[in-house]
Amino acid sequence: xxxxxxxxxxxxxxxxxxxxxxxxxxxxxxxxxxxxxxxxxxxxxxxxxxxxxxxxxxxxxxxxxxxxxxxxxxxxxxxxxxxxxxxxxxxxxxxxxxxxxxxxxxxxxxxxxxxxxxxxxxxxxxxxxxxxxxxxxxxxxxxxxxxxxxxxxxxxxxxxxxxxxxxxxxxxxxxxxxxxxxxxxxxxxxxxxxxxxxxxxxxxxxxxxxxxxxxxxxxxxxxxxxxxxxxxxxxxxxxxxxxxxxxxxxxxxxxxxxxxxxxxxxxxxxxxxxxxxxxxxxxxxxxxxxxxx
Amino acid sequence: xxxxxxxxxxxxxxxxxxxxxxxxxxxxxxxxxxxxxxxxxxxxxxxxxxxxxxxxxxxxxxxxxxxxxxxxxxxxxxxxxxxxxxxxxxxxxxxxxxxxxxxxxxxxxxxxxxxxxxxxxxxxxxxxxxxxxxxxxxxxxxxxxxxxxxxxxxxxxxxxxxxxxxxxxxxxxxxxxxxxxxxxxxxxxxxxxxxxxxxxxxxxxxxxxxxxxxxxxxxxxxxxxxxxxxxxxxxxxxxxxxxxxxxxxxxxxxxxxxxxxxxxxxxxxxxxxxxxxxxxxxxxxxxxxxxxx
Numbered sequence: 001x002x003x004x005x006x007x008x009x010x011x012x013x014x015x016x017x018x019x020x021x022x023x024x025x026x027x028x029x030x031x032x033x034x035x036x037x038x039x040x041x042x043x044x045x046x047x048x049x050x051x052x053x054x055x056x057x058x059x060x061x062x063x064x065x066x067x068x069x070x071x072x073x074x075x076x077x078x079x080x081x082x083x084x085x086x087x088x089x090x091x092x093x094x095x096x097x098x099x100x101x102x103x104x105x106x107x108x109x110x111x112x113x114x115x116x117x118x119x120x121x122x123x124x125x126x127x128x129x130x131x132x133x134x135x136x137x138x139x140x141x142x143x144x145x146x147x148x149x150x151x152x153x154x155x156x157x158x159x160x161x162x163x164x165x166x167x168x169x170x171x172x173x174x175x176x177x178x179x180x181x182x183x184x185x186x187x188x189x190x191x192x193x194x195x196x197x198x199x200x201x202x203x204x205x206x207x208x209x210x211x212x213x214x215x216x217x218x219x220x221x222x223x224x225x226x227x228x229x230x231x232x233x234x235x236x237x238x239x240x241x242x243x244x245x246x247x248x249x250x251x252x253x254x255x256x257x258x259x260x261x262x263x264x265x266x267x268x269x270x271x272x273x274x275x276x277x278x279x280x281x282x283x284x285x286x287x288x289x290x291x292x293x
Numbered sequence: 294x295x296x297x298x299x300x301x302x303x304x305x306x307x308x309x310x311x312x313x314x315x316x317x318x319x320x321x322x323x324x325x326x327x328x329x330x331x332x333x334x335x336x337x338x339x340x341x342x343x344x345x346x347x348x349x350x351x352x353x354x355x356x357x358x359x360x361x362x363x364x365x366x367x368x369x370x371x372x373x374x375x376x377x378x379x380x381x382x383x384x385x386x387x388x389x390x391x392x393x394x395x396x397x398x399x400x401x402x403x404x405x406x407x408x409x410x411x412x413x414x415x416x417x418x419x420x421x422x423x424x425x426x427x428x429x430x431x432x433x434x435x436x437x438x439x440x441x442x443x444x445x446x447x448x449x450x451x452x453x454x455x456x457x458x459x460x461x462x463x464x465x466x467x468x469x470x471x472x473x474x475x476x477x478x479x480x481x482x483x484x485x486x487x488x489x490x491x492x493x494x495x496x497x498x499x500x501x502x503x504x505x506x507x508x509x510x511x512x513x514x515x516x517x518x519x520x521x522x523x524x525x526x527x528x529x530x531x532x533x534x535x536x537x538x539x540x541x542x543x544x545x546x547x548x549x550x551x552x553x554x555x556x557x558x559x560x561x562x563x564x565x566x567x568x569x570x571x572x573x574x575x576x577x578x579x580x581x582x583x584x585x586x
Contacts, residue, residue, distance in 0.1 A: 027467060028447040029454035035442070082407060087399030106380030107453045110403065111446055114375060117407065118441040121414045125434040132425050141418040148411040149328070153404055154321040160400045161322035174320060 003283040007049060013062070014048040015040070018070045021123055034104045034112035035119070038077050041095045047072045051187035051194075053284065054205055057277055060135075060195025067127040068139050068190045071120035075147045076183055078116035079156065081109055088160060117147070139190035146186035155179025159244075167245040173214075180220070181213030204270055208281070211267035212288050218260040219289045221246040225253065227292065260289045296576040300342060306355070307341040308333070311363045314416055327397045327405035328412070331370050334388045340365045344480035344487075346574055347498055350567060353428075353488025360420040361432050361483045364413035368440045369476055371409035372449065374402055381453060410440070432483035439479035448472025452537075460538040466507075473513070474506030497563055501574070504560035505581050511553040512582045514539040518546065520585065553582045 001009075018039060025032045048069030055065040084091040084099040085106060091099055101109035124140040145151055155178030162171060188209040192202055225248050247256045264285045271278040271285070294302075311332060318325045341362030348358040377384040377392040378399060384392055394402035417433040438444055448471030455464060481502040485495055518541050540549045557578045564571040564578070 025442055025447065028442060028450045031442055031447065031450045082403055085400075085403065087403060107378075108450070110375055110378065110380060111450055111453065114371075114406075114410065114449075115442040115446045117410060118437065118446060122434075122437040122441050125430070125437050128421070129430055129434050132427075132430055134425075137418070137422055137425055141415075141422050144411065144415040144418050148415050149318055149321060149324055149408040153408045153411060154318065154324065157321045157324045157401070157404055160404065 001280070003280060003287060006280060007044070010049045010052050011045045013052075013066070014045045014069060014073065017066050018073065021067075021070060021074075021119065030104060030108050031112060031115055034100060034108050035115055037103060038081050038094075038100050038112065039074065039116065041077075041097055043073070043077075043095065045073060047076055047183060047187045050184065050209075050284075051191035053281055054188045054191035054197075055195045056191075057274060057281065058192055058195035058197040058201060060191065064131075064136075065139075065191050065194045067123050068136075068143065068194065069187060071123045072143060072183060072187045072190070074116045074120040074123070075143070075152070078113040078120075079147075079152055079183075081113040081116070083156065085109060088156070120147075133194075135194045135196050139193040142189050142193065143186050146182040151178055151182035151186075155182065163244065169250055172245050172247070172250065176214065176217040177210070180217045181210060184213035184216055185209030204273070208267050208270045211263050211270070212285050215260050215263040215267065215285070215288050218247045218256055218263065219291070221248045222253065222256055222260070223292070224248070264289055294573070296573060296580060299573060300337070303342045303345050304338045306345075306359070307338045307362060307366065310359050311366065314360075314363060314367075314412065323397060323401050324405060324408055327393060327401050328408055330396060331374050331387075331393050331405065332367065332409065334390055336366070336370075336388065338366060340369055340476060340480045343477065343577075344484035346577065347481045347484035347490070348488045349484075350570055350574065351485055351488035351490040351494060353484065357424075357429075358432075358484050358487045360416050361429075361436065361487065362480060364416045365436060365476060365480045365483070367409045367413040367416070368436070368445070371406040371413075372440075372445055372476075374406040374409070376449065378402060381449070413440075426487075428487045428489050432486040435482050435486065436479050439475040444471055444475035444479075448475065456537065462543055465538050465540070465543065469507065469510040470503070473510045474503060477506035477509055478502030497566070501560050501563045504556050504563070505578055508553050508556040508560065508578070508581050511540045511549055511556065512584070514541045515546065515549055515553070516585070517541070557582055 022032060022035050022039065051065050051069035051072065052062055055062060080094060081100045083089050084094055085101055092102055093099060099109070100112055104112065121140075121144070124136075124143065128136050128140055147153065149157070155175050158167075158171065158175040159179055162175070167175070185206060188205050189202060192205050197205070224246065247259065251259065267285045268282050271281045274281075315325060315328050315332065344358050344362040344365065345355055348355060373387060374393045376382050377387055378394055385395055386392060392402070393405055397405065414433075414437070417429075417436065421429050421433055440446065442450070448468050451460075451464065451468040452472055455468070460468070478499060481498050482495060485498050490498070517539065540552065544552065560578045561575050564574045567574075
C-alpha cells in the first residue's frame, strides 16, 4: 500500500474511534464542544498512525493499539491548546482555525486541555482494565513518561524559559527532543509493546523514533520560514517574532535541510533490517521532511 | 489512635513519599520548584489520608496504597493551581502563600499543573507495572474517571460557566459533587480497591464518600463566610466577590450548618456497620464539618 493511501485509510479509522471516546457530557457546559473543536481540527493524525505502523510491523492487532494511538493524539492536542494560550505562545490560529481560547475563552481552553490529557489516561486505563496484558501496561507507562516533565512538558518548559533568552544548540536539541521527539517516539514504542515486540526491536524502534523526531522538528523550523499561512494554517515566521532559537536561525536554511536529510537517512538504515515489512516506515521518514504542512 | 495523631503521623508519611516522587529535573528550568512549591504548601493531606484509612479498614497494606494516595494529592494540587489562574478564579493567595502564577508566572503555573496531573498517572502506572493486581488497576482507572470531565474537571467547567450566571440548587449540587466530591470519594474507593474490599463494601464506601464530600463542600461555603484570612490563608468572601452561588447564599448560614450536620450523621450511619474498625472514619466525618480551615 502507498503511504498516501495508508494515511487516508488510517486517518478515518483513528477519527472514527476518537469520536466514540468523547461523549456529549450534556450536563457539563461547553466542554465537549471545546474538546472536539481541537481534537477534530483535521490534523494529519501522524502520531496515532505511527503506533498503527509499528503494531503492524510486529504483527500486532490494530484494534488493540487504537485506544493508545488515540490517547496520544489527545495528549498532543491538549499540548497544542495550552501552548497556544496567551501566557505561552499566544497564537491566534492553528490549522487554519482560531485557537481554542479565541473561541471558548482562556478558562475553557485551559480546562479543555486538562480534560483531554486526563481523558487520554482514562482511555488507556480502560483498555488495561479490559485486558491487563504486559504490552498494554508498558505502553501506557511509556506514554505517561513521554508526555510528562521528563518528556513533552519538560520541552515546553525549556521552550517557555528561553523565549527571550539566547539558547545554544545543546539546549535547542534537548528542547526539541522532549517537546516534539518524545511524542513521536512514544506511539512507535507503544505500538511495538502492544504487538509484543522483542527487547532488541524496542531498542531499534526507539533509535528510529529519536531520529525521525529530530528530522520532524528541523523540517518544522524550515516550514516556519518557507511555509505560508495558506498551507500551514498558522502564521509563519512566528518563531522569529517570538525571538525563538531554531535550527534555521542557528544553522541557516541550507545546512538545516542537509541535516534533516542525513537524519532521515540514518533512520532509514535502522528500519532496513525489516526488509519489505519496514517499507511504509521508510516512506514515512521521507514524508517527514518532504511534507509542506 | 486519636484522629489528630493519625493525621499527624500519616501527613509525614505522605509528604515524605511525595518528596521521593518529584525529582530535581536539573535540565528543565523552574518546573521542579514550581511543582514542589504548590505540592509542599502544607495542605492537610486529607485525600491521601482518606485512602490510607479505607485501605486499613479492609486490612490492606499502607505501602501499597501510598503511590495512589500521593497521586490523588497531586491531582488535587494541580486543580488548585489551574483554578487560581487569572482566567479562572483569579486568586492571589492559597494556604497563606502567593499562588503559583504570582510566583512563577502564568505560563509556568499552567505547566506545573499539567506536570502534576501527568505525574499522578506516571506514579500510578509505575505502581501497576510493579504489581499489576486487579485492585491497583481498578484504583487507577477509578481515579482517572474521578479527576476527568465526568468528575473534577466537569465540576470546574460548571463552576466557571456559572460564575456570572444564576445557578439553582440542582446545578450547585452537581457542581460540588463533581468538583469536590469526586476527589473525596476517589481516595476512599482507591484504598478499598487496593485492600481487595468486596463489592458490597465498595458500594457502601462510595455512598459514605458521596455524603462526606457534600458535607465538606457545605462547610467550605460556611468557612468562606465565617473564616478569616488568618486561618484559611486565602481571602474569605471570595465566592461572594465572584458572584458565586453557594449553599450559604441559597440556604442561609443556619440552614447550611444544619444540612452539614445531618449529612455527616447519614455518613456515620453507614460506617457504623464496621464497628470499632470504622471509628477513625466516623471521627473524620465530624472533623469535616468542625474544622476551621
